[in-house]
Amino acid sequence: MNKLNFKTYPELKTKRLFLRKLKKDDASEIFYLRTNDIVNKYIDRKRPKRIDEANEFIIETLDGIKNNKWIYWAITLKDNPKLIGTICFWNFSNNKKIAEVGFELNPEFHGQGIMNEALISIIEFGFKTIGLDIIAAYIHKDNISSTKLVIKNNFEVDNERKDKENVDVLIFTLKNQTINAG
Secondary structure: OOOOOOOOOOOOOOOOEEEEEEHHHHHHHHHHHHHHHOOOOOOOOOOOOOHHHHHHHHHHHHHHHHHHOOEEEEEEEEOOEEEEEEEEEEEOOOOOOOOOOOOEEEEOOOOHHHHHHHHHHHHHHHHHHHHOOOEEEEEEEEOOOHHHHHHOOOEOOOOOOOOOOOEEEEEEEEOOHHHHOO
């Protein structure tokens, strides 16, 4: 069984982006992402009413990282430390070989390839560093942008897996290519 260890935080860099640890200073941006109607159109979650709820989310998220329950990155542009989105691995399987990816992006940055760049980076991290066999993405059937994003990155609809709680969600999976090659 794989054992996750995020004690040393894995900061990731791409051509334009810096994926870093979430900070308490990110509360206003987290609040914005978690309350914005465009970002949350297809996400079923409780929206914060006050900024302290965003602070509580950050504390809970950092605690989960410390306890190796998930890994959660703040997405920033390399030349600006302000959070513009987030991306994470969570819902790890018991053997830590399967994880769900989650992501959200400030609408001002939609259509610029930012989430694609971030996703490519964490897919590589997930397969090479964590040792995942499968990355899953649960996407609402009407969320065309997220569907296009995962398909562009070789995810396929997994017809064998269904979200019994939400029939409007499609489950996409990406298998580690080293498994498929062997």
